Amino acid sequence: MSIRIIVFFLFIGLMSGCKYESKVESKFGNLTEKEQDSLANFYHDLSMGMYQPSEMHRRFKDTAIMIKPDHVEYRQRLSYSYKKRGEHIKAMEILNEAVEMDVARGKTFALQYRAWSLLYFYRDYKNTIKDVNLIMEMEPKNNYTTCHGEPCEGIKGQALYKLGRYQEAIKVFENVLKTEQELGWDPVDNFQVNFYRARCYAELRQYEKAIDIYREQLAANPRFTEAHFQLGKIYFLKREKEKALQNLKTASQLLAEGNKMGEPYYEAFDEVFSYQIEEMLEQTSRL
Template sequence: MSLKNLYIIAISLFAVGCFAQNNPFEHLSLDERNQLADKYHKLSMEKYQTSEMHRIYKDSALMANPKNAEYTERYSYSYKKAGEHIKAMKLLNKAVAMDLENNKTNALEYKAWSMLYFYRDYEAAIKDVDLILEMKKEQPLIACHGEPCLLIKGQALYQLDKNQEAIETLEKLLELDKKRGFDPLDNFLAYFYIARSYTKIGNIDKAIEYYQNQLAVYDNFTEMHYQLGKIYLDKNEIDKADLHLKKAKQLIEKGTKMYEPYIERFDEVFVEEIDLELDRLKIKNEP
């Protein structure tokens, strides 16, 4: 390790140790503190997010620039990934508060996404999205951590069994896609959760319509074939059930399904579930 890196680590350890007493950077100018914060932040990104050194550098960055909402939000990832969720949420809520003071929604967008997928706090996810959309009226297609915020809200409503509201929210997303010149059929998750919502309220014909429209342009959707196969099996349309369930089994054996590196989708399907439906199909086929 170079003397330069040893010096940086020594300063970081000293800074963290002194944090409860005073801020060792308070004598520096604002520009100097911002530069130092950026330096520590970049150094933290070279370390594993859950490591002690990552946190030492992040602590140092935030001592140099305690009002940096981005660094505060990013620091929450370290605790979230380590399962230390109280600390993670404390940091994330702090970042949200700092952003809102400056009429920004960056941290809130990530919080809405986290509330839906990680913490399954659907009411909180909806509340966060509504606030984002109120603040960003000129950006109705604004994204929450890479996904349209309206898609986040639609899935939260679906999970709360507010299925008609879910359908209306997701239809609005598709209409906005169309107005922007996007092909609504490209938003396959919106189609999927509209179909799931129609299924839950018993409008099976409408659910089938959405599944078929989507599969006509995107046939490699394991969960869609699985859900459609179940519907046809319940309707005793055996040939159609056989077609879609076997397609789902073929796709999942290739590793094709709704998989995310950090989350499980709500209707992610597993091979055991498909096999159970194929067994049910076999029984119905028996003379």
């Protein structure tokens, strides 16, 4: 039976919402490996043209997985749809399946995405650290593995920061910056790692170290609202009223202009909001 005929029957099943699993299984069993790959990729491509949280996106993706049940990327991408619909239990069930399959093959791509998700979406800091540690164990020769676009150790450092393990976090952040410097990059450019390194020093009340980092960041990016806000808080704690007011007012102005550490998919840990600045300004004015 030709690929076109199989596609036709599967598409009819998808559109009607009928139980098409047995039809799929009976049709693709006689296909060659190359034909299965082609058919599965066809449905994967169809799903990518659909609104990701939609029912049709998931139906097409399910079909691709049914044809190629061992395809890790299809499963991982299917989890995105459920996560964006707010169905997080289902999303994690599917993602965990992808991770298990990937790790069994000695690969870490799905694991990298899970570590990123556990940190930013689910605030599961202990398991974020566990996943990053496994990634580093599986890739000992790769000293700069990235998790969904960010250095995995930076992900781990933020998890340590959220757990209040500030000294450990600082060591991890410094290792990331050292590695980036060895790769020929300017460590100042990693604003996120530097920002949370400064946050750790501030939590440890090592204010001068935190101030130096924030000033270095502001020299590179004067419109870094959160850095101005955090500097204002430090100067407030140091009872340096004028410096505190200056930084807080600058943060307020920058925020009003739309400058903030925002992210479309999750709320950043130390993203600043206008009410926070107003509260700090009020407290500072009473010094």
